[in-house]
Amino acid sequence: MAKKGDWVRIHRVVLPAEGRNPNLPADTAKVPLEMWVKGSLCADAEIGDEVEVETATNRIEHGTLVEVNPYYTHSYGKFVPELIQIDRQLREILFGGEE
Amino acid sequence: MALAKDYASVMGRNNEIMKEAMGLDYDQFESGKMRFDYEGLMASTGYTLEEIERVQSLTGVGNTPILELRNLTALARKYAKPGYGATILAKDEAANPSGSFKARRAACAVATAKKMGYKGVMAATSGNYGAAVASQAAMQGLKCIIVQECFDSHGVGQPEIIEKARKCEAYGAEVVQLTVGPELFYTFLSILEDTGYFNASLYSPYGIAGVETLGYEIAMQCREKYGKDPAMVVCTSAGGGMMTGTARGLMKAGATNTKCVAASIDLTGLHMASDTAFNKKSCTTGHTGFGVPYAVDPDHSDVPRSAARPLRYMERYVTVKQGDVMYITEALANLEGIERGPAGNTALAAAFSLAQELPADEYIIISETEYTGAGKHVQPQLAFARENGIEIRFGDPNKEDKPGVNIILPKDPSYIKTIDMDLVHMRKSFIKKACKKYGSFDIDEDDIAFLAEETNSTPEFVKKVLEELK
Numbered sequence A: 001m002a003k004k005g006d007w008v009r010i011h012r013v014v015l016p017a018e019g020r021n022p023n024l025p026a027d028t029a030k031v032p033l034e035m036w037v038k039g040s041l042c043a044d045a046e047i048g049d050e051v052e053v054e055t056a057t058n059r060i061e062h063g064t065l066v067e068v069n070p071y072y073t074h075s076y077g078k079f080v081p082e083l084i085q086i087d088r089q090l091r092e093i094l095f096g097g098e099e
Numbered sequence B: 001m002a003l004a005k006d007y008a009s010v011m012g013r014n015n016e017i018m019k020e021a022m023g024l025d026y027d028q029f030e031s032g033k034m035r036f037d038y039e040g041l042m043a044s045t046g047y048t049l050e051e052i053e054r055v056q057s058l059t060g061v062g063n064t065p066i067l068e069l070r071n072l073t074a075l076a077r078k079y080a081k082p083g084y085g086a087t088i089l090a091k092d093e094a095a096n097p098s099g100s101f102k103a104r105r106a107a108c109a110v111a112t113a114k115k116m117g118y119k120g121v122m123a124a125t126s127g128n129y130g131a132a133v134a135s136q137a138a139m140q141g142l143k144c145i146i147v148q149e150c151f152d153s154h155g156v157g158q159p160e161i162i163e164k165a166r167k168c169e170a171y172g173a174e175v176v177q178l179t180v181g182p183e184l185f186y187t188f189l190s191i192l193e194d195t196g197y198f199n200a201s202l203y204s205p206y207g208i209a210g211v212e213t214l215g216y217e218i219a220m221q222c223r224e225k226y227g228k229d230p231a232m233v234v235c236t237s238a239g240g241g242m243m244t245g246t247a248r249g250l251m252k253a254g255a256t257n258t259k260c261v262a263a264s265i266d267l268t269g270l271h272m273a274s275d276t277a278f279n280k281k282s283c284t285t286g287h288t289g290f291g292v293p294y295a296v297d298p299d300h301s302d303v304p305r306s307a308a309r310p311l312r313y314m315e316r317y318v319t320v321k322q323g324d325v326m327y328i329t330e331a332l333a334n335l336e337g338i339e340r341g342p343a344g345n346t347a348l349a350a351a352f353s354l355a356q357e358l359p360a361d362e363y364i365i366i367s368e369t370e371y372t373g374a375g376k377h378v379q380p381q382l383a384f385a386r387e388n389g390i391e392i393r394f395g396d397p398n399k400e401d402k403p404g405v406n407i408i409l410p411k412d413p414s415y416i417k418t419i420d421m422d423l424v425h426m427r428k429s430f431i432k433k434a435c436k437k438y439g440s441f442d443i444d445e446d447d448i449a450f451l452a453e454e455t456n457s458t459p460e461f462v463k464k465v466l467e468e469l470k
């Protein structure tokens, strides 16, 4: 259960697939236009409820509650071994054999 | 009575909403024919170059250092014929408050919004510009909303764009994130109408005038440090504002012998409005998906007339591959001790190849670098590609690269080779599109002269193309 005032993320379908711009590639035309915004919850609610939030610019937005205390999970990604090969190669070409 | 907010109604009010949100009536620049008064539009900011420098310096924007990339220069010379291999320089735009040259564009736009009494600013951008507007809004005490195209229909976001959202939120902005599609503009307009905020468009004259200081500084700093103008400036190109503003600034400094080269990552074949192609690209700006359509048809942005008109200024337009940019970004970190974001290094990959065409006593400069961080870095961008089924291997990028299918890392630096786009073809394409929009290929001498200005060609060339098209 999320409390009024909690910082949350909501989701809403802005345009259903049938209501979209007619000049879209076929794959995009099949799916709706969706939106996510963050804000302070206007009243107590559960995940999945239709709610209102007040955003950072004090707009009131509505949508489905999807996350409480949302946080970032993007990172430096998994190891990419090719990068080590590039590093080795560059040093070899530029500095190799000069010692 | 409440206004109808459905798609057709909001889009139908586009012109009124824009007039309110820009404090600028674009009709005054129209001639009633094809021609519009571009220099009049640029002059409408009311700022001279010196005033823009002052506005930018108030928030610590501009005056970034030029870095000499000695080891990359030495590396390029290994592949050049004797006596060739210009010194490679980088204008370190990552040193701007928001981490990219976009701070220059945002500084003037936000200052103007504040002067005109707007309570907040909005921008439609998935890139560095959002962070720049948010940073400027924080400094100048305005509210800020950034609208991003960020996710595919499975809710999977481009790591680079998610990082930009984080940065905007760090500066106190509201970020509205959408799935793929051009209807982003509808959401943008609708919020613009509700809030009455200023449209800090990337393509406004304020934005482009803000980049002129960059070109001006390049000339001045090179003269001071090296006693001459650079032989070539290479600009990473998407919407064309970087190329336009930099070239105009160089002209204002009298650097008429500096060759202006645009560079984009070749993403031929990936449709920009495609949900499935969205996460198959491993870079989100500086690519041909934006660069080419904006060069041949600048007026399809979020303003009636774009102040970014790159075809007027570019003397060459070259492409590099995604693998070249990843490789050179890694090289910049390893050989120069400078970690910068891949998107801004598009021009660096190009400059590494172009330097080899120039004599060793010349200078070639890339107009910018950008910040790097989680999500926006070689490692996460390559890792994301691999997770999306993109094959990554070493090879010859110019022979084996297939955007959306693979990323070919050059098997050694000699394989980083720019490919020139056909500018004559692009000029023809510009003329064709302009005439189609206008509704006729029968245009008078003045409009022919206008098309020659727009395409950096001659009236004779335009006439020849018109004959072919008729």
Ligand SMILES: Cc1ncc(COP(=O)(O)O)c(C=O)c1O
Binding pocket: B100, B101, B102, B127, B128, B129, B236, B237, B238, B239, B240, B241, B242, B243, B285, B286, B308, B343, B344, B368, B369, B370
């Ligand atoms: C770092 C960086 N370089 C270059 C560009 C391209 O600039 P423009 O859109 O003005 O061509 C962008 C913006 O998309 C950018 O963020």
